[in-house]
Amino acid sequence: MRARGAEASLTAAASPAADRSALEVRSLERSFGHVRALRGVSFALGAGDSLAVFGPNGAGKTTLLRVLAGLLRPQRGEVLLDGAPLARADAAHRRRVGLIAHYSLLYDGLSAAENLAFYARLYGVADRAGAVRRALEGVGLADRADDLAGTFSRGMVQRLAIARALLHAPSIVLLDEPFSGLDQRAAATLREVLMRLRAERRTMVLVTHNIDEGLELATHVAIQVAGRFAECAPVDGDLAAYRRRYAEATAARG
């Protein structure tokens, strides 16, 4: 099933994994001055679904993720988690979301273990020391636990950022250009982690302009151009067609 247009939507029925809407977005609008970053974006994802949002720079992808994470207030529309509106002040909602952002959100002056322990305290993670150790092992940084994050390479920082985002076992994971600037090892670790999240039926939204990486991980795909979803549908396996349509959508904008 494919839906096109500004109000294109993915419904729970579109995927066998989707038994109900774990994450639903209705007609999101957000502008910065005269720039309309989000224009009527709507979709719904079930538990275990992963949506890859492709789009050129400035399409509004990061704005979409920031709204979904509760970091940015939409001017119109709403975000629902399991049918309940996302309340920015609601700690329970924030506990369910993990964001792997373009920035690491880490402190260079703290070690890898201290960074994770700090966030584990904020999220009220039980067995903090164990959770930190497992998280570091999961991204292959156990042997660098006591080294300052400021001394890490870009790839290691990204792996630590992944560990931070997943430390509290969020059911919804948001990823902003997660493969950007990663070396092969870090990219392989990330791919492994994301595949594991898929197997664990976490709901994911990944924004990227790398079609191949996105399609490998996604159950659904959207093309965002100038704040609008130009296309939004479950992945049907015809990768060449996605590349062509992405090229058409971005060319039409330009």
Place this chain on the structure above:
Amino acid sequence: MADLLRAAWAIAAKDVLLEFRSRTAFVSALVFTALVLAIFNFARDPTAVSAIDLAPGILWITFTFAAMLGLNRAFALERENRALDGLLLSPVSRTAIYLGKVLANLVFVGSVEAIALPLFALFFNVPVLPVLGPLVLVIALATIGFVAVGTLMSSMAVNTRLAELMLPVLLLPFLVPPVTSAVQITARLFAGRPFSEVGAWLRLLVGYDIVFVAACILFFESTIEE
């Protein structure tokens, strides 16, 4: 309430640890304090104005500007790698973030003041020891007030251009009541006047703290949310 205090404590402990590791702001504040006290000491004409008349004003000017260095850093360190987003994403209340920052700033400013006070006594030869108890009380009250307001202003200034210049511009007008009260009380203490004489100024300090701590907690969320 326990969750709020736990989160505030975690944030404060993290900030203090970061400052302890780098010592950038702390050392800058101490050097600044020593320089200001030395310059005032050598620049004044001892035959024209006595040290005891100048000392209260100099003490509080030094404390105020040394504190600015720490207050500037409070949110600047959250700008690194956009760590503030990490705090805002977490399930802690905005009040906990604010209180954590205030606590860390109190530790910073209190430590600078603890070292600056003996230096001040040394340079200006004022009788600090006989009035140490009441003086510490006044310093504590005034520090709570200007750290509370300064933390809020720091959160506003951090996303502006020239944040380090913006903070004093935003903050200094709000510091007139606590600094004036503190100077008046300190002057009377150094002059050996009875503590009962400073009741009105003390009430102003306490009132300022109550009103501004409450107001800053209320306004903090709107200054950091987009």
